[in-house]
């Protein structure tokens with residue numbers, strides 16, 4: 001499954017990082033604590049968070065997550081968006097809360 | 113090979129830049145991905161600690177055939193009780209820094225988990241030196 005697949009199946013907004021829409025997804029991680037993500041997320045995860053600042057993309061890039069989903073209709077800061085485009089890591093958005101989008105993503109990944 | 117990076121305390125917009133540069137170099141040198149992953153976690157946490165807790169600092173990275181040595185030296189408030197600082201969940205981060213998702217007290221534990229050797233020395237009111245080693249031949 002690619003990032004593009006979940007964008008369509010979950011009706012996600014693509015803020016930036018379109019270059020990376022063909023990245024392969026292997027799992028997910030939900031956290032708003034950057035050191036927790038640094039220590040525990042895996043390469044290929046979709047990272048679900050409410051943090052919108054630029055350090056999110058720094059962590060996303062260092063960990064090589066497949067994409068980032070911002071929850072509850074939150075919008076990325078301008079420099080976050082710029083870095084998503086630079087790195088080619090898709091920055092996505094949903095109106096859903098973390099619990100709901102994680103549940104849907106989980107079901108999608110497990111159904112494959 | 114030796115590299116040096118300067119870190120500005122308080123400047124979160126640049127936090128992670130040095131770690132990202134080092135990651136690029138290690139990839140170019142064909143260092144095995146599991147080693148790069150561990151080094152990047154430990155280095156990023158050290159870099160962010162200078163940004164979040166110190167005034168300014170320097171990162172020195174030395175890459176040799178069998179090991180990577182990192183030294184992170186800062187001028188800052190120092191760590192009064194290193195054993196306490198190493199405990200997961202301990203943090204003195206400000207409310208503003210916590211709202212950004214830093215300050216979970218997981219940085220130093222992440223460094224310990226990912227480095228083969230970690231050594232911290234600190235002088236209160238002067239600064240902190242963090243030294244870590246990762247071996248390239250799996251000699252954990």
Ligand SMILES: Nc1ncnc2c1ncn2[C@@H]1O[C@H](COP(=O)(O)OP(=O)(O)OP(=O)(O)O)[C@@H](O)[C@H]1O
Nearest residue numbers: 035161165190197203204214215216217218219220
């Ligand atoms: N370079 C440093 N200078 C001064 N104090 C430090 C430094 N590094 C760590 N500390 C102290 O040790 C504590 C624990 O550090 P640690 O990295 O584990 O957690 P944190 O930085 O508070 O939060 P997190 O890393 O999870 O975002 C810090 O809150 C701070 O009090």
Ligand SMILES: [Mg+2]
Nearest residue numbers: 160161219220
């Ligand atoms: Mg820290």
